[in-house]
Amino acid sequence: MANLIVQSAVKEQLDQMNVSADFYDSLDDEVADLLADAARRAEDNDRKTVQSRDL
Template sequence: MADLIVKVAVKEQLDDKNVASDFYDALDDEVSTVLENAARRAEENDRKTVQPRDL
């Protein structure tokens, strides 16, 4: 599985919160699912370009 998220960026966004080490893997899985669904939706609409509306 590819790392889709940048851990430092996540940590910065969450500011003063602690982040469990397994959170990053779970977030990466969620992002992967979102991307797969967006690509499927674009394909179903006969497009090769994934657009914001596919989210």
């Protein structure tokens, strides 16, 4: 699976929180699902461009 997130950016966003290694894998899976759903919505609306409204 491709890494869709940047771990250093996540860590920076979470500031003072510790982040477990498995969190990144779960977050990556969630992002992949979100992207797949957005792509499906765009296709369902006969578009090849994914837009913010597809989220």
